[in-house]
Amino acid sequence: MTNLATLKQSTLFNGMSDAEIEALGGFFNEKLMPEGMTVFVENMPGESLFLIRQGAIQISRMLAEGDEKTLVILGAEEVFGEMAILDAAPRSATARVAEEARLLSLRKAEYEVLCEQNPRLALKLTRNIVRVFSRRIRENDDEYREMLFWSLGKQA
Numbered sequence: 001m002t003n004l005a006t007l008k009q010s011t012l013f014n015g016m017s018d019a020e021i022e023a024l025g026g027f028f029n030e031k032l033m034p035e036g037m038t039v040f041v042e043n044m045p046g047e048s049l050f051l052i053r054q055g056a057i058q059i060s061r062m063l064a065e066g067d068e069k070t071l072v073i074l075g076a077e078e079v080f081g082e083m084a085i086l087d088a089a090p091r092s093a094t095a096r097v098a099e100e101a102r103l104l105s106l107r108k109a110e111y112e113v114l115c116e117q118n119p120r121l122a123l124k125l126t127r128n129i130v131r132v133f134s135r136r137i138r139e140n141d142d143e144y145r146e147m148l149f150w151s152l153g154k155q156a
Helices: 018-027 108-117 119-139 142-151
Strands: 029-033 038-040 048-062 068-074 094-107
Touching (some): 094 108
16 A cells, blocks of 8 residues: 555645545556656557656657657656546647656556445545646646647647
8 A cells, every 4th residue: 555645735636535545545546757768658548647756757749850848847746647547638748757756556457446436535636636627727837728729639
């Protein structure tokens, strides 16, 4: 069981009690990833949501010329890859470790088990995932917003 208590300020756990956050710990797996390692690549199938316990993750997108454009750098308590557990679409960006990172992952299969075993808690988690996604659309720069729209199959 992964201890999530130190991350209770993460938007992923908004409105959850300590007991609910503790219950979610059984669904997350933790791994240490060295700087420079790729977490996932744009267009590959998505299967996990990631929560950063420590370190930094660079989210980037390939440009037509073959260059890569950094969209955002995420740090501790931030979430990325969140749509992978909600839909079956390919990844809309690449995620690389910018600074050695300790990541917590929630795979789609574990999320589905959570939905079956504890629908109320799964609903709280899902609402928070949607809030993360919505906040990114509203608050981040145009390129990140454009990337999010692309992930939905629309042009911004």
